[in-house]
Amino acid sequence: MEEREKTKNNTEMRILGFLCNWCSYGGADTAGVSRLKQPTDLRIIRIPCTGRMDPLFAFKALISGADGVLVSGCHPKDCHYSVGNLYARRRFEVLKDFLPFLGIESDRFHYTWVSASEGQRWQEVVTEFSRRIHELGRNPGFDMNTNLVNSEAR
């Protein structure tokens, strides 16, 4: 209860979710069908597969001032397209390392795997990620005048 009050008083954060159509979008639907309450900051974009997720989408969002980006797909080995999520995993690992060079905390980006049956796990993922972003606060966004040397990457 205390937790919810806090979220209410704070302004809402801008969190973008990229969910694969087959597993995680279904998992988020399952969470909804089960009426599992979640923070309201997240906006979900449906993509066919995490393999479709171009790291540039995350960059673009974070540069334009999104406070967090969450990507979720099928568990490894369960990808509807066999291997899409494995490619995605590599890209996301590199992306996480690279974000600090733009002066963006790598914690603002998170990827995970949630299957269509894991409504409860989706609730946990959303709640935890939203909490983390609230802790990090507003993303100042990418400013061309930002002194890159002073960023987290030094």
Add this chain to the structure above:
Amino acid sequence: MKDNFSRTVAYYPGCSVEGTAKEFDESTREIFRVLNVALREIPDWNCCGSTPSHIYDPLLSAAISGRNLAIAERMGFYEVMTPCPGCLKALKGSIEVFNNPLKRKDLLNILDMPFYGRIKAVSVVQFLVEDVGIEEIERCVLFPLEGITIVPYYGCLLTRPPKSAQFDDPEQPTSLDRILEAIGATVPHFPFKTECCGATYGVVRKDIVGRLTGRILEMALDLGADAIAVACPLCQQNLDLRQEQIERYRGRSFKISVPYITQLIGLSFGIDPKKLGWHRLAADPQKLLTRFDKLSKKRPTEPPTIR
């Protein structure tokens, strides 16, 4: 102070081993000397709070036990070992409270000393199985307990509740079985290895303990056991100290020795039974010791006598 032990572990004896279960403490210290493990008793340790404190207020219990853990942590230990399953549960309970984000602050406030919750609490049995290893125990056996039938009795708390104990199978544990086999004893399958002995009902409802402990003793006898190996001071008290009481209640003579597992290990290590506190047992173990002596032909010295 420098010693030559291969490793050192924090040791929390607990109150009962200072009183009725002195032999558990004595034999534990003796066998760990052979196993090359130094026990560092937590200085100025206090009672774990036992049943009354956690019945009254779990936070109180956590704080009382937490003090011991905090001291051990300050000494640089990551593991604290205790012979008593009751104390073990209290120590683990304290760590559980620490790990609960809603209660951690309260616990630290009461403790008023640094505590990081990194430390792990284990029972003597768990330490023997997981840290020392069955092979190491087997290696140190000079006089195997060959031909002696021993049933293991785990009691309620050693492996349960499973979430908190995180050790062995909660309903069908095998760690004591494996230790007993390693020291050469014959170990039949004991169906009542985790049945309740009646615990503290020995004080208020003797009939309950009479029934529950009686069942355990009868089953052991029916399986032809020479001894029941235990690892809990309270179980030992019910099975051993109250044995005559239960004999009257059940109308059957048991006369079965109920030593601690550590006393049996010590015996197989060739340690003087007196040093292991065998003379403190209520049900006379002389029969068992004589039998052990007769069977272990390799024994170089005098037959062990006690009292």
Add this chain to the structure above:
Amino acid sequence: MRIGVFVCQCGTNIASTVDTERVAQEVKKLPDVVYTTTYMYTCSEPGQQEIQRAIEEHNLQGVVVAACSPRMHEPTFRRAVEKAGLNRYMFEMANIREHVSWVSNDREANTKKAIELVRMAVAKLRFNQPLFPSRVAINKRVMVIGGGVAGIQAALDCADAGLDVVLVERRTSIGGKMAQLDKTFPTIDCSSCILGPKMVDVAQKENITLHAYSEIESVSGYVGNFAVRVRKKATYVDWKACTGCGVCMEKCPSRKVPDEFNEGLSFTRAINIPFPQAIPKKATINRSYCIYFTKGKCGICAKVCPAKAIRYDMTDEVVTEEVGAIIVATGYDLFDPSAYGEYGAGQYRDVITGIQYERILSASGPFGGHIKRPSDGREPKDVVFIACVGSRDASVGRPYCSGVCCMYIAKQAILTKDHIPNSRSYVFYMDIRSPAKNYDEFVRRAQEEYGVQYIRGRVGKIYPRGDRLVVQGMDTLLGIQVEVEADLVVLATGIEASRGARELAEKLHISYDQYGFFMENHPKLRPVETNTAGIYLAGVCQGPKDIPASVAQGSAAAAKVLALFARDTIETSPQVASVTERACIACGKCIEVCPYGAIRWKELKGGVRKAEVITTVCQGCGLCNATCPPKAIQLQHATDNQILAEIEELCA
């Protein structure tokens, strides 16, 4: 573009926590949006007509419906807009139910969220293009994986309709778990008498190809055109020659082979036919027990075989079957009760599982249909049944109900009384679950006519007393502890997902839940379809169920295949990748990453190469799109511009 937005109230499902009117008003202000409205149930017939009316009246070029999940009703609304003359891909959905109204009660925040989701959908829609499906021919053969009762039913129904059927079975005979059962509830029908004829039908149908003792190696392709590699394991017997006479089995000197069909209660030979009614009735050598294979010499079976069918040098063979649809009916396995230490964890020979008791009851079982104790062969007088062993127990990771145990215990208790009239049966149960036709009446008969003692409570301990067992439990109705002395204890072990189910799911690209049961497309409305088009489910592989439900599902899956095969071609989704040749730098990265081999080189004049998508093979994952350096390859309906438009709408 002239866009219309329809905000669904979904009765009160959405309207109670989202101010739908305000959503409609707010998005009306967006550029291009010329019409907005709210509607009570947009998916209903009048709701769809309302959309069609608005398209005509306001000359709409694109439609956004803010309602439930697109996984639910996107196809519905696409059809609706198509009827009004729009291309079906000029339509977008905003999910304001599952992702908004149902997950928070904060009306203010929800309304804001809904408005933003609609804005994003509108932003994407501005970049939508009309897309047109292409058609491919359907290979009208169907594969059924698993030859239990569900798979048999599906195979027979498909074969009856004239389809070519390939039936793949892991064991050496079809029949599955039902073949092991003695009788079935609630009619006490003999299981093999009702299943046997169906098994024979499978063998006799000319259009059913049976691969027994075979497993799925790999699956490629897509709906209408799958290619499945099937590993036919070496049986060391030429099944074309084997007549099933059984002489080899009689003479085989390796006699201590645990009989899998009898659940380890008896022994069989190293060369064996699993049971008398086996289909195909052919012998197989069990390599790990065969003296020829373990010691290097013997060869008796080869000598005695009148058909000269023994082939010690046989190896596994992999065949490729091309089919248009796949029915998965891989069934289940039973929970291993050794997880329950308090029941002895396999220490006591007279504590057996339900399926073992089923074999004991069976006339073709280890004791010829006489109830005997496995330990000493004595006839039991007191039999205790323990329900929910591996069901409804989160502590062993099985919180679900297996659905059949209450019924099979009642059946077994009745049969016990029939076999041994002076016996007593006791049932420890948690709840009795018997919700089907004549089921509850059946349980009542067990209690009232057959005098089975039902004790409500869990068993805490089983321990030996002399040569008998004491079952110690709780009677929660009386609030007392009870001890029952028994000669035989039957554990009603629950249903769990078949071993290897997860691996198979990964090969088929279908989903499974946390227990390994395959996921249906929709729990209510698409119970036999999977998420992958052309792959259907039947029987317990989808979740615990009894024989009638499995048979019904087998037929349902067959009906789905027949509906699919009723046409000669199927539409392939136009949501596939497409190359802008001008931008392609011919790096070949898309060809490397494509999991389907759907991209190839295309030679242009002057030796210039460009990537080309084979649209009927492309499945639309978009991996190539994310990989392409100059973004020359774009996944239709999820192009970079479309996704970036959504991001920009939200973040800018």
